[in-house]
Amino acid sequence: MKKLLYFCLGGLMLGAFPSYSQTDIDIEHILRAGVKDLNTYMGYYVEPAAKGFIYSSSAGWAQTAKPHEAWGFDLKFSVSGATVPSRYETFDFDPNEFEKLRIKGATGTTAVPTMFGNSDHGGTFQIVEQDIVIAEADIPPGLDIPVRYIPTPAIQGALGLPGGTEIIGRFIPEVQFDDAKMSQWGLGFKHDIMQYFNTFSMIPVDFSVLVAYNKLEASYYLNDNETQLASMDVSTWTFQGLLSKKISILTVYGTLGYNSGSSNYNLLGTYEIDGTSEKFVDPVNLSYDAAGLLASLGARLKFGPMFLNADYTFQEFNTVNVGLGVSIR
Numbered sequence: 001m002k003k004l005l006y007f008c009l010g011g012l013m014l015g016a017f018p019s020y021s022q023t024d025i026d027i028e029h030i031l032r033a034g035v036k037d038l039n040t041y042m043g044y045y046v047e048p049a050a051k052g053f054i055y056s057s058s059a060g061w062a063q064t065a066k067p068h069e070a071w072g073f074d075l076k077f078s079v080s081g082a083t084v085p086s087r088y089e090t091f092d093f094d095p096n097e098f099e100k101l102r103i104k105g106a107t108g109t110t111a112v113p114t115m116f117g118n119s120d121h122g123g124t125f126q127i128v129e130q131d132i133v134i135a136e137a138d139i140p141p142g143l144d145i146p147v148r149y150i151p152t153p154a155i156q157g158a159l160g161l162p163g164g165t166e167i168i169g170r171f172i173p174e175v176q177f178d179d180a181k182m183s184q185w186g187l188g189f190k191h192d193i194m195q196y197f198n199t200f201s202m203i204p205v206d207f208s209v210l211v212a213y214n215k216l217e218a219s220y221y222l223n224d225n226e227t228q229l230a231s232m233d234v235s236t237w238t239f240q241g242l243l244s245k246k247i248s249i250l251t252v253y254g255t256l257g258y259n260s261g262s263s264n265y266n267l268l269g270t271y272e273i274d275g276t277s278e279k280f281v282d283p284v285n286l287s288y289d290a291a292g293l294l295a296s297l298g299a300r301l302k303f304g305p306m307f308l309n310a311d312y313t314f315q316e317f318n319t320v321n322v323g324l325g326v327s328i329r
Helices: 003-009 018-022 028-033 035-045 047-057
Strands: 073-083 090-093 101-103 110-113 124-129 132-138 149-161 165-177 180-192 206-221 229-247 250-268 270-272 279-281 284-303 306-314 319-328
Touching (some): 028 035, 028 132, 035 047, 035 090, 047 206, 047 250, 073 306, 149 180
Antiparallel strands (some): 073 149, 073 319, 124 132, 149 165, 165 180, 180 206, 206 229, 229 250, 270 279, 284 306
16 A cells, blocks of 8 residues: 555665655554545645646657758657645644544644645544544654656657647657556647747748647556556647747747646555455546646757757746757758
């Protein structure tokens, strides 16, 4: 059960967080409070990771507003990291939201850590039935994470089409790492707007619009016989206006736009609690939505066909993106 926490954070992302598996988090006893209480608690605990993936996977679609000329192309590898805001380091545990789960010694709302909270947090959960404590469990602390960001990798290519249009594709085939699998695909379109406004044709900048969709899926087997599975899928849409200016090998670019997306986490299979006869089937089903305006600033350096770009996006989870690739007009 505790492996679900590492999974939800993204530890399955090709071993990006191998050290998390050393963190001692054990929440099996919380399941004794029932599926409803477990989902309510887990919903708060993994929320920063769930929303962070939405923002990080929607970044990095463009490094210039100018579309490729017809049949020009580029290919790049990039990594985006969404920074977790400090307000997502804790959540308010309200006993009125839970049927059986309580905090020992607390009578009202109490701040407890999310997975990005204090790793030294103490405290005890109690499972209460008819005013009788039937079990106790340590309150899971935050994971020992040196940098509070949610990373998402991407392999991306773009092809220029006639009419000032560019089609952009993302694709990572299913990759397996230990017990985890991950795949990703996405599709976007960028279109030159300046070509329709002769009045502004002398302004030495490029302006285009972009719309893109991204889908990331992952799964993680929790036991050796592969009967217990954690699954994750993240879907995002982004709509952006792009403005850029090229000066020799340097291109400076910026965007204004809107991101929206959803992420879902499921724990599938049959689970038993040690010392009891209770069985739980597919006990965790979590869904999240996130949306909001964005603004970004970035720069690209191009040396022959090779380029390096970096940008920073201002949104609910501010996001940094770095890419390395090859571009041929």
